[in-house]
Amino acid sequence: MKLALGCIADDYTGASDLANTLTRAGLRTVQTIGVPSDKLELPDVDAVVVSLKSRSIEARLAVTRSRDADKWLRGRGAEHVLFKICSTFDSTDAGNIGPVMDALRGDSGDKIVLVTPAFPETKRTVYQGNLFVGPVPLNESPLKDHPLNPMHDSNLVRVLARQSKTKVGLVDLSTVVRGPEAVRSHLADLAAKGIGAAIIDAVFDLDLETIGAVALDHRLSVGASGIGLGLARALVAAGKGETDAGRSAQAPVGGPAACLAGSCSQATLQQIANAEESMAVLHLDPDRIVTGQDEIKRALAWAAQRITEGPILIASSSTPDQVAALQSRHGRDAAGHAIEQAMADIAEGLLQRGVRRLVVAGGETSGAVVDRLGIPGFLVGPEIAAGVPVLRAVGAREGEMVLALKSGNFGGPRFFNDALDLMH
Ligand SMILES: Nc1ncnc2c1ncn2[C@@H]1O[C@H](COP(=O)(O)OP(=O)(O)O)[C@@H](O)[C@H]1O
Ligand SMILES: O=C(O)[C@@H](O)C(=O)COP(=O)(O)O
DSSP: OSSSSEESSSSSHHHHHHHHHHHHTTTTEEEEEESTTTTTTSSSEEEEEEEEEOOOOHHHHHHHHHHHHHHHHTTTTTTEEEEOTTTTTOTTBBBBBHHHHHHHHHHHTTTTTEOOBBBGTEEEEEEEEEEEETTTGGGGGGGOOSSOOOOOBBBBBHHHHHOOOSSEEEEEEHHTTTTTHHHOOOOOHHHHTTTTEEOOOSSHHHHHHHHHHHHHSSSEEEEHHHHHHHHHHHHHHHOSTTTTTTOOOOOOOOOOOOEOOOOHHHHHHHHHHHTTTTTTEEEEHHHHHHHHHHHHHHHHHHHHHHHSSSEEEEEEEOHHHHHHHHHHOOOOOHHHHHHHHHHHHHHHHHHTTTOOEEEEEHHHHHHHHHHHHTOOOEEEEEEEEETTEEEEEEEEETTSSSEEOOTTTTTTHHHHHHHHHHHH
């Protein structure tokens, strides 16, 4: 197996979003959890997305893990590696996008790296280096209230420069629309000035096709699913990939279904409210979780009484005011970590009670759950919503299982029902 494309994703929902995009664009793709062990049997694929949980950890660790993944992918023939970050550029001034980019660029030998979180299908666009989420700049979007990575600056040239050791430049839309040669020549000018990374504007998929074609001249790029789409289209145009990528027949798994929500995004809060109309919903008490009281036992007892009757949803999600209040009582990291681990405990308990169809909302939450369940990888199934596919576990202890790992911000208002409708 010689990979046409290697990818390193900084969280698990982001990885499944990218795996979905690559599959739909025609690359046979598998998502692995961490660097796969030699024991994991991988099908014949064009792309591997190695999922890390490195978005909100110490920068030094994120760098080491990303470099290990890069080495593994290069060892399988990947000439180009995409470092997949969030389409809302989730990070802090300490990292981890800049430090990981710097390290991977050093290893790749590239003079300059293209960076764009644009993903027009989910309304993330970049203009003059500023990231827009729908109609508003990033710093006016709900991401300003993210529990772990609140985003207060929409100018990505500035944001990345604060995290990176290299100088950061801009390739603006007026250059992108003039096509690949114009972008190449602008990049050469930036590189000659010692600029090692360039935020590149993109508003439409066509812009990403230009970017993908140019990115393939290099060994590394950084971005969200949009640049993944551009890279995949360029690779397919060059004769890589299969026309039936993602169409493998899959037998139904059946059995009880459950949803877990740890995301506090506006989209997820709305989706939970809508789910209350059609399934049993338990709202966890975050304070009781963080102070170590028996909230997990209570949740599992509640679930056991209902799980054979139909799908259930268990949520820790709260509004921004409630999140801020909890964090001021217990600290941001301690609160986040305790709730993630509680979700993982609950997921484990649900599997012991027979659940084999599991939806998880929230990137960090999904990471904690998938790690606990010890699932080594996923094949990509049908798309539930932009950026969210049905995933079929490969090599799971429990055997056949389907999951959906939803980025907090993704999915329509009835996402939980939409997911379960496709998870048989
Ligand atoms: N009620 C709550 N108060 C504070 N933090 C919470 C609460 N519920 C969940 N969290 C934490 O908020 C973070 C949400 O991040 P994540 O799961 O990545 O969601 P998203 O995909 O929206 O970014 C996690 O660390 C989670 O444990
Ligand atoms: O690029 C995106 O927006 C997603 O793929 C993603 O990374 C989402 O992260 P979470 O919101 O933390 O799930």
